[in-house]
Amino acid sequence: MESLLRVKELEEQQRALLKSTICAFNQLLDLRDLNTGVHSTRLAEWAVRVARKLEIEETDFYQLEVAALLHDIGKIGIPDTILKKDGKLTGEERALMNKHPEYSWSILRLFSGLDKASLYALHHHESYDGCGYPGGLKGEEIPIGSRIVSVIDAYDAMISNRCYRKGLSHEEAVRRLIAGSGSQFDPHVVQAFVEIAGQEIEDVFAATGSSPAAVI
Numbered sequence: 001m002e003s004l005l006r007v008k009e010l011e012e013q014q015r016a017l018l019k020s021t022i023c024a025f026n027q028l029l030d031l032r033d034l035n036t037g038v039h040s041t042r043l044a045e046w047a048v049r050v051a052r053k054l055e056i057e058e059t060d061f062y063q064l065e066v067a068a069l070l071h072d073i074g075k076i077g078i079p080d081t082i083l084k085k086d087g088k089l090t091g092e093e094r095a096l097m098n099k100h101p102e103y104s105w106s107i108l109r110l111f112s113g114l115d116k117a118s119l120y121a122l123h124h125h126e127s128y129d130g131c132g133y134p135g136g137l138k139g140e141e142i143p144i145g146s147r148i149v150s151v152i153d154a155y156d157a158m159i160s161n162r163c164y165r166k167g168l169s170h171e172e173a174v175r176r177l178i179a180g181s182g183s184q185f186d187p188h189v190v191q192a193f194v195e196i197a198g199q200e201i202e203d204v205f206a207a208t209g210s211s212p213a214a215v216i
Contacts (some may be wrong), residue, residue, distance in 0.1 A: 005018060010034040011064065017109060022070065022141070025073050028073075028076065029070075029072065029073065029076075030202055036157075040069045043068040043149075044153050046152045046196065046197075047095060047145075048065060050189060051064055051144075053192040053196065054144075054148075054192055060145065063117040065116035067116075067117045067118075068148075068149055068152065070104065070107075070117070071124045071207075073103075073107055073121070074100040074102065074104030074106070074121075075101040075104075077105075078096060078100055079096075080099055082096060098133050101122050102122065104118070104121040105118045116143070119145070120143055121146075122135075122146075123137060123143055123146035124146045124150050125150070126182060127183065127184045127185075128142070128147070128184060128186050128187075129184070131183075141211065147185070147186040150184075150185060150186075151185050151189045151193050174197070175199075177194065
């Protein structure tokens with residue numbers, strides 16, 4: 001009986017350590033000012049809401065939350081001269097930037113129990129038409145978690161203010177998501193997310209530091 005209690009105690013400690021590590025990585029993104037960590041909590045909430053709307057098994061929600069939080073953790077391996085460059089990236093710089101999903105995967109896969117989360121992070125830049133990276137996966141070959149992260153991350157990036165541009169309006173961001181539906185994005189995920197985003201426009205834009213009527 002005592003040994004069983006000890007095992008349960010160790011398991012609880014392991015879960016607590018994993019949770020703390022995930023929070024620490026998220027804070028690391030904030031500290032590096034990668035325009036990813038600061039909005040990651042909202043992305044995690046959106047990811048779960050989209051998953052629920054698509055009737056995905058709840059057992060996958062935790063993996064999806066972690067992927068939404070830390071899909072860009074691999075960017076810590078990309079030089080600031082590339083990450084924060086205002087102008088267009090060179091071919092060599094773009095090739096290095098495109099390595100960040102693989103770097104994210106290489107970090108997350110080291111943690112026991114995050115196999116799906118690491119896979120979702122690895123493939124969040126795949127395109128529905130097969131023209132994405134790193135694997136050139138197409139349609140439902142792309143893990144559903146990756147397809148969800150792809151849509152919510154794109155929307156968040158479009159509406160957020162950056163030092164070199166103002167965020168887009170909600171309407172323009174949605175227009176671009178719909179325009180990319182079936183090519184860059186999973187149409188079912190886009191439809192589910194657009195309905196969710198439309199219900200909380202004011203709160204979303206208050207959090208991003210822009211406004212729903214931002215300059216297009």
